[in-house]
Amino acid sequence: MALKLKTALCLLSVIAIGLVVFRITFLDYSGCFLGQSSSAYDSEENNNVLFARRLNWSIEPFLTAKTKLSEDAFNWWKLIQMEKRDFAVYKATVSKLFEIFPPTPDLGKACSARCRTCAVVGNSANLKGSGYGRLIDYQDVIIRMNFGPTKGYEKDVGTRTTYRVMYPESAMDLNNSTHLVLFPFKIQDLDWLIKAFTTGFSGRSYAAVKSKIKANKDLVKVINPAFMMYSHKIWLEGKGTYPSTGFMTVILALHICDEVQVFGYGADSDGNWSHYFEVLRNKNFKTGIHPGKHEHEILQQLAYEKTVKLYQGL
Numbered sequence: 001m002a003l004k005l006k007t008a009l010c011l012l013s014v015i016a017i018g019l020v021v022f023r024i025t026f027l028d029y030s031g032c033f034l035g036q037s038s039s040a041y042d043s044e045e046n047n048n049v050l051f052a053r054r055l056n057w058s059i060e061p062f063l064t065a066k067t068k069l070s071e072d073a074f075n076w077w078k079l080i081q082m083e084k085r086d087f088a089v090y091k092a093t094v095s096k097l098f099e100i101f102p103p104t105p106d107l108g109k110a111c112s113a114r115c116r117t118c119a120v121v122g123n124s125a126n127l128k129g130s131g132y133g134r135l136i137d138y139q140d141v142i143i144r145m146n147f148g149p150t151k152g153y154e155k156d157v158g159t160r161t162t163y164r165v166m167y168p169e170s171a172m173d174l175n176n177s178t179h180l181v182l183f184p185f186k187i188q189d190l191d192w193l194i195k196a197f198t199t200g201f202s203g204r205s206y207a208a209v210k211s212k213i214k215a216n217k218d219l220v221k222v223i224n225p226a227f228m229m230y231s232h233k234i235w236l237e238g239k240g241t242y243p244s245t246g247f248m249t250v251i252l253a254l255h256i257c258d259e260v261q262v263f264g265y266g267a268d269s270d271g272n273w274s275h276y277f278e279v280l281r282n283k284n285f286k287t288g289i290h291p292g293k294h295e296h297e298i299l300q301q302l303a304y305e306k307t308v309k310l311y312q313g314l
C-alpha cells in the first residue's frame with residue numbers, strides 16, 4: 001500500500017513538473033493553451049502528457065473536396081457498420097456531397113487573435129440541477145450532441161449551439177446559425193445527408209430517420225473517416241469496436257479549439273449512464289458497444305493533465 005502510494009506520488013510530481021514546463025513553453029508561444037504549435041508539443045519534457053503523445057495535427061477532422069482517404073482508412077471505416085459497397089462508391093458519393101455542401105469547410109481557425117474557448121456538452125444526467133447553463137453560454141463555441149435539447153433545460157445546459165454533431169438516426173432540425181456536423185458510419189449516411197437537403201430521403205434501411213432536415217447547408221461539415229480511425233487507433237489504442245460519438249467529439253474539440261471545457265459526460269452521482277432529458281429505460285445499457293470505461297479513463301486523464309476541464313455535476 002505504502003509503496004503504491006509512493007509510486008503514485010512520484011508519478012504525480014513528475015507529471016506536475018511536466019505540466020509546468022509544458023504550460024510555460026506553450027504560453028510563451030501564443031498565449032493559448034491548446035494551439036497548433038508542434039514545436040512546443042514535440043519537445044521531450046512534454047512526452048508524458050497524453051495530449052502531446054496522441055494528438056496528430058496532420059489528421060483533418062472534416063472532409064474537404066481535396067481529402068484523399070487512404071484505402072487503409074476506408075477498410076477500417078467499412079467494417080464498423082459492415083459496409084458492403086466499395087471504395088469507388090464511397091468516392092463517388094463524397095464528390096456528390098461537395099456539389100451541395102462547402103468543399104472546404106471553415107475550421108474557424110484556432111488561436112488567431114485570442115483563445116477560442118469551447119464547451120463540449122454531452123447528454124449525461126449529471127447535468128440535471130448543475131446550473132452550468134451560464135458557464136456554457138459564456139464559451140465562444142458550443143458543441144452539442146444528437147437530440148440533446150436546450151429548451152426547458154437552459155439553466156443547466158445553456159441556450160446557444162454552434163455545432164451539433166449527429167448521425168442520421170439522431171438528426172434534428174437546426175437553427176440557421178448552427179453548424180450541422182455529421183458523423184458518417186456508412187455510405188448510406190452520406191446519401192442520407194445529400195437527400196435530406198434535396199429530394200428527401202426515402203430509403204427503408206434505417207429504423208427511423210428524418211426524410212428532410214432543416215439546417216443551413218452552408219454550415220454543414222462531415223467528419224473524415226480517417227479522423228474516426230485515428231480517434232480509435234491512436235486515442236483509444238484500438239479498444240472496443242469503435243469510439244462513441246461523444247468521445248470522438250472531445251477529440252474533435254482538441255483539434256478545433258484552444259481551450260476545451262467538457263460538460264455532461266459520464267454517469268450521474270448514482271452511477272446511472274442516462275440522459276438529462278429522459279428517464280433511463282434500460283438500466284443495463286451502460287455504454288453499449290463502445291468502450292465506455294476506457295473512454296472515460298482517457299477523458300479523466302485529459303482532465304488530470306489539464307488538457308480539458310471536466311465538469312461532472314454536483
Ligand SMILES: *[C@@H]1O[C@H](CO)[C@@H](O)[C@H](O)[C@H]1NC(C)=O
Nearest residue numbers: 054055056057058059226230
Ligand atoms: C500523423 O498522421 C500522419 C497521417 O496518418 C502520419 O503519416 C504521421 O506519421 C502521424 N504522425 C505521428 C507523429 O504519429
Ligand SMILES: *[C@@H]1O[C@H](CO)[C@@H](O)[C@H](O)[C@H]1NC(C)=O
Nearest residue numbers: 159160161162175176177178
Ligand atoms: C439562432 O439562435 C441564436 C442563439 O443561439 C439566436 O440569437 C438566433 O436568433 C437564432 N436564429 C434563428 C434564425 O432562429
Ligand SMILES: *[C@@H]1O[C@H](CO)[C@@H](O)[C@H](O)[C@H]1NC(C)=O
Nearest residue numbers: 175176177215216217218219
Ligand atoms: C441563413 O444564413 C445564411 C448565411 O449562412 C443567410 O444567407 C440566410 O439568409 C439565412 N437564412 C435565414 C432564414 O435567416
Ligand SMILES: *[C@@H]1O[C@H](CO)[C@@H](O)[C@H](O)[C@H]1NC(C)=O
Nearest residue numbers: 125268269270271272280283
Ligand atoms: C439513477 O437511477 C435510479 C433508477 O432509475 C433513480 O432512482 C435515481 O434517482 C437515479 N439517480 C439520479 C442521480 O438521477
